[in-house]
Amino acid sequence: MEPVTLPTPLTPLTDLSVGREPVTFDALYRAHRDRVYRWAVRFAAGRTAWAEDVTHDVFLQLHRHLHRLDTDDLGAWLYRVTANQALARLRHESSWVTRILKVFSANDPVQQPDEALERRDDASLAMAALEKLPPKERMCVSMHVLDELSQREIARTLGMSEGYVSKLLTRAWDRLRADGWEVGDDS
Amino acid sequence: MSRDFRSALMSADAQLVDEPQLRAMRARLDARLFRPAKPSSRWLPVLVAVSSVFIGFVAVRALAPQPVPVIGGFEVAPAVESSVRVSRQAAVEIAAEVSVVDRSRGVTISSITRSTVRREARGIRMLEGRATFDVQKRTEENGVVRVLVSGGSIEVHGTRFTVTENGTGTGSVELHEGVIDFIDENGNTRRMRPGDLMTWPRAVEPPSVIDTPADEEIEELTPLGPVRRKKVTPKKPTDIDWRPFDQRVHAQAVITELSTLRQNGQWQDAVRLLERELNRGAPDTRERLSFELGLIYTWQLKDPLAACAHWKQHQREYPEGRFDVEIDRASQSLGCTQ
Numbered sequence A: 001m002e003p004v005t006l007p008t009p010l011t012p013l014t015d016l017s018v019g020r021e022p023v024t025f026d027a028l029y030r031a032h033r034d035r036v037y038r039w040a041v042r043f044a045a046g047r048t049a050w051a052e053d054v055t056h057d058v059f060l061q062l063h064r065h066l067h068r069l070d071t072d073d074l075g076a077w078l079y080r081v082t083a084n085q086a087l088a089r090l091r092h093e094s095s096w097v098t099r100i101l102k103v104f105s106a107n108d109p110v111q112q113p114d115e116a117l118e119r120r121d122d123a124s125l126a127m128a129a130l131e132k133l134p135p136k137e138r139m140c141v142s143m144h145v146l147d148e149l150s151q152r153e154i155a156r157t158l159g160m161s162e163g164y165v166s167k168l169l170t171r172a173w174d175r176l177r178a179d180g181w182e183v184g185d186d187s
Numbered sequence B: 001m002s003r004d005f006r007s008a009l010m011s012a013d014a015q016l017v018d019e020p021q022l023r024a025m026r027a028r029l030d031a032r033l034f035r036p037a038k039p040s041s042r043w044l045p046v047l048v049a050v051s052s053v054f055i056g057f058v059a060v061r062a063l064a065p066q067p068v069p070v071i072g073g074f075e076v077a078p079a080v081e082s083s084v085r086v087s088r089q090a091a092v093e094i095a096a097e098v099s100v101v102d103r104s105r106g107v108t109i110s111s112i113t114r115s116t117v118r119r120e121a122r123g124i125r126m127l128e129g130r131a132t133f134d135v136q137k138r139t140e141e142n143g144v145v146r147v148l149v150s151g152g153s154i155e156v157h158g159t160r161f162t163v164t165e166n167g168t169g170t171g172s173v174e175l176h177e178g179v180i181d182f183i184d185e186n187g188n189t190r191r192m193r194p195g196d197l198m199t200w201p202r203a204v205e206p207p208s209v210i211d212t213p214a215d216e217e218i219e220e221l222t223p224l225g226p227v228r229r230k231k232v233t234p235k236k237p238t239d240i241d242w243r244p245f246d247q248r249v250h251a252q253a254v255i256t257e258l259s260t261l262r263q264n265g266q267w268q269d270a271v272r273l274l275e276r277e278l279n280r281g282a283p284d285t286r287e288r289l290s291f292e293l294g295l296i297y298t299w300q301l302k303d304p305l306a307a308c309a310h311w312k313q314h315q316r317e318y319p320e321g322r323f324d325v326e327i328d329r330a331s332q333s334l335g336c337t338q
Helices: A025-043 A048-068 A071-093 A096-104 A113-118 A122-132 A135-145 A151-158 A162-178 B005-014 B019-034 B041-063 B078-083 B213-221 B224-232 B247-263 B267-277 B283-300 B304-317 B324-334
Strands: B074-076 B084-086 B092-094 B099-102 B107-111 B115-119 B124-135 B145-149 B152-156 B160-165 B171-177 B180-184 B189-192 B197-200
Touching: A025 A048, A025 A071, A025 A135, A025 B019, A048 A071, A048 B019, A071 A135, A071 A151, A122 A135, A122 B005, A135 A151, A135 A162, A135 B005, A151 A162, B074 B078, B078 B084, B107 B115, B145 B160, B145 B171, B152 B160, B171 B180, B171 B324, B197 B247, B247 B267, B247 B283, B267 B283, B283 B304, B283 B324, B304 B324
Parallel strands: B124 B145
Antiparallel strands: B074 B099, B084 B092, B092 B115, B099 B107, B107 B124, B115 B124, B124 B160, B145 B152, B152 B180, B160 B171, B171 B197, B180 B189
């Protein structure tokens, strides 16, 4: 499997080693937690608590699989796990049970009047438009636009076929265009 | 007016995370990931269930009866395991006064002397020694039990009897309760009743204790002089016994004569013989003869008064006797009062 090209290169693991001491989970966590959190915040469309939960789960996975991980490919592994954890959470949120619960929930961030006011500018509106997309489309758009991954890289990261990723992106662009957004020629 | 989604989204992304937010995230995440591990409460019921099952299993194992040792196909009480051993040709040698059980046939063998038995397809073979067989009541399902001896076989329908096998082709069987069939080597069957004694090979006419050439020997050996001098204080002839006899030989002679009397149905003569011999010989022999006398009163003469009185007297003389079980059963069947 080809390694995923990441937008920001991770600190090489050899730099984390002290002498011949093996790399510890603690060292890996402190080196990568900010990046993982940033990816999670993107996928969460700005919801920090949600992103923290994803980051927490990603490092639990790292702790569980550390003994058999290929440390040369650790950056790609972390990105892939973050994306899949985020997608799983988004899909769970989109289930009909969660939607019903959301109606009765007083903590729905979208329903907060303060946030609605803050999203008047384009940036906030773009983030809100991203949040309205279905989970898979939202992940594909986020990875394609913000992390600048190709369709092939997205497909490998999420375990989908390239054709399916292409179809998801096309659908997303159509929705955004219908919402009044210019999405560019290559879309 | 249409807006550029890509540039708007990248602009929003740049504002998503700032340094204070990162610091707060690190503190919260550190606390979550590196806090002391606590046992998860959701596993607690599972833990309790598994522990209960384990404790139950250990308790059942501890309370379960220990497996009974089996030697040569016979169950043996753990305390006397060392008294039983497998000897030649899969035979089992049992020390004196030790019991073994053939569970599948429902037979308890209590050895009186060192005995050798073997489980065979046809039955239990008595190779040597003297032992009492206690056989559970037979049903149509479990069929008869056969005790194989050198002189034939004994078919049992649920009873108690004693087999003596000398290992030289001779032996005897005495029936204490119930009914057994003795089948000799020629296929002749003889039904035995309680109190009967059967010997093999066919017993030769034994010399009488009273009217035998031995008496002539006794006459020759008896010093006449001293007897004559004691005329001043004469004693009953039966009380005077100057014969220098070997007690074991004498006891065997009595048993042999008793066997003959039994075979001939001469029960009154047998009673007289036993009453005469009751005060002679070693204590073990006297106890045995007293037991035989009680059996005749009980089963052959069917005289409950005499039998009950005899059993009472017997138990007074031998309070820890060897035949207590048989005597209790006989007393119960007669309705003897204590």
